[in-house]
Amino acid sequence: MNITDLMWKNATAYGYTFTRTPPDAACAARVTLLEWLDAGRINPAVARVFPLEQAAEAQRHLIEDRPFGRVLLTLAR
Structure with missing residues (x-):
């Protein structure tokens, strides 16, 4: 914002x-x-959803790309 x-x-x-x-x-x-x-x-604003196995990539996305909205991790069912 x-x-x-x-x-x-x-x-x-x-x-x-x-x-x-x-x-x-x-x-x-x-x-x-x-x-x-x-x-x-x-x-809610969701920027991107990652599977839990890609948690490191999700963290990189937060730090480097600075997205607008939440970055979520999902669990395999």
């Missing part, structure tokens, strides 16, 4: 962290977020 864009548009960005939230409130927030994710109400 380009911070300059936010300033020009006089916009506000909100974030959330669970680390400073009481455990019961954090648990309730996680449940709600997972329900919204399951229902398609939120769509």
